[in-house]
Amino acid sequence: MTKNKEKIPPVVKLNYFKGDLIIKAGDYGISIYEVISGKVGIFVESGGAETRVAILDPGMILGEMAFVSGNTGTRSASARALEDCCLEVWHPAMLLNDYKQMPDVLKRIAGQALKLITRMNKMVVELRLKQEKLKEGQTHGGGCDPQEEKRKFYRKSVSLECVFRPVNSPKNLKLPGRIRDISKGGLGMTVKTSGLLNYTPDFGDELFISTYLAPNQEVNMTAKILWLKKDKTGGAISLGTALTHMEPDDRKRLGFFLMA
Numbered sequence: 001m002t003k004n005k006e007k008i009p010p011v012v013k014l015n016y017f018k019g020d021l022i023i024k025a026g027d028y029g030i031s032i033y034e035v036i037s038g039k040v041g042i043f044v045e046s047g048g049a050e051t052r053v054a055i056l057d058p059g060m061i062l063g064e065m066a067f068v069s070g071n072t073g074t075r076s077a078s079a080r081a082l083e084d085c086c087l088e089v090w091h092p093a094m095l096l097n098d099y100k101q102m103p104d105v106l107k108r109i110a111g112q113a114l115k116l117i118t119r120m121n122k123m124v125v126e127l128r129l130k131q132e133k134l135k136e137g138q139t140h141g142g143g144c145d146p147q148e149e150k151r152k153f154y155r156k157s158v159s160l161e162c163v164f165r166p167v168n169s170p171k172n173l174k175l176p177g178r179i180r181d182i183s184k185g186g187l188g189m190t191v192k193t194s195g196l197l198n199y200t201p202d203f204g205d206e207l208f209i210s211t212y213l214a215p216n217q218e219v220n221m222t223a224k225i226l227w228l229k230k231d232k233t234g235g236a237i238s239l240g241t242a243l244t245h246m247e248p249d250d251r252k253r254l255g256f257f258l259m260a
Contacts, residue, residue, distance in 0.1 A: 009091040016081040023079040031089050032063045038085020043078045052203060155183040156258055162211035179211055186242040193235055201228055201237060213257040219250045
């Protein structure tokens with residue numbers, strides 16, 4: 001009698017809702033996933049915030065790093081559903097024979113590409129952290145060289161109520177927020193998650209923002225989200241934005257406001 005070969009788990013399909021966590025960094029796991037529908041974000045957690053390093057569309061693979069590197073340790077990054085999605089899940093044993101039959105040169109190429117991707121992801125996270133520290137220094141003036149500050153955009157600390165909406169959304173949509181600092185180049189905002197309705201701010205989103213710099217001095221602007229960070233309770237989100245459009249009269253009002 002011959003021994004039965006160990007059975008390989010069958011391929012399964014799993015459905016996730018927008019916001020669901022698919023893979024958690026630090027957890028053990030060997031499964032490989034293919035995105036069948038929807039979009040998946042790959043994140044690295046650092047400094048108490050999630051930094052996105054990739055967006056995966058249908059046909060793309062996640063969870064492959066452990067397989068290619070032969071590492072059975074913990075996951076190096078998290079994966080979250082950016083919208084409702086369906087994923088096909090494979091056990092690595094399904095691919096092992098095919099992988100072993102690959103020429104050694106192709107294995108080396110795959111391993112080298114993996115190392116480069118890992119290095120680039122680390123660089124993205126480090127750059128994002130440097131940008132956040134720079135912004136904090138500009139906002140609060142902590143430990144910054146005064147001469148160097150003169151060479152940067154003057155950023156004024158404020159507390160201005162505002163309303164905003166994603167560009168191309170209905171014009172009657174008005175989400176509440178508060179501008180915390182502003183310059184000719186951008187502004188920092190805080191928004192309460194309870195007031196966002198069904199909208200979730202994301203990197204790269206372009207927002208239409210309206211506020212009053214003074215009574216009867218309404219200013220409208222368009223700005224793109226460069227970074228965002230949730231507070232520890234999850235009740236508020238801080239946004240850092242860069243201005244992408246202002247009408248000449250609004251820009252003039254902002255200029256006088258910054259001089260005051």
